[in-house]
Amino acid sequence: MPFWVLVIAYWLHMAATVTWIGGLFFQAVVLPSAFSRNLGINQQAKLMESIRKRFEPIAWLSLFILVGTGLTQMTANPQYEGLLSISNRWASAILIKHIAIAFMVIIAGAQTWVIQPRLNRHLIRLAQSKANSDEIKRTLIRQKVLTRVNLILALIVLALTAIARSS
8 A cells, every 4th residue: 555545544534533532522521511500401402403513414524534544544554464353462452443433333323313303303392382391301411421422432442542553
């Protein structure tokens, strides 16, 4: 593989990682404290929808970039011996890393196609004065929990990357 291809793959991979994990960190650590102090439940729901509209496409683009550049890097690594060949510490770390990433994608999918549409329905009902604030609160709690779980998985992925890089 040409040197420049690998350099671009590493650069894009790091940029996508910072973007995705930075967004998760912001949503899991920064927003909850702002929510609990300054906003009512209805305003929290509206703000989360606004943030989601902006972050979700960026997150999915980052994930797409991570997959493509990660596969490029993996196949260029001298320790890579083929798909599902788990013969060294590097391969074990990469396998576990990919399992964690799969769980992250499942959680992101649940947030995108289950939690957010539910929150949107609550917002529509809120505009019609038919929303139940307990329903909105439960949905927001689910969103926060899934975001925190995804952040923990992201930190595990970074640790596994460090293990693979040092092997």
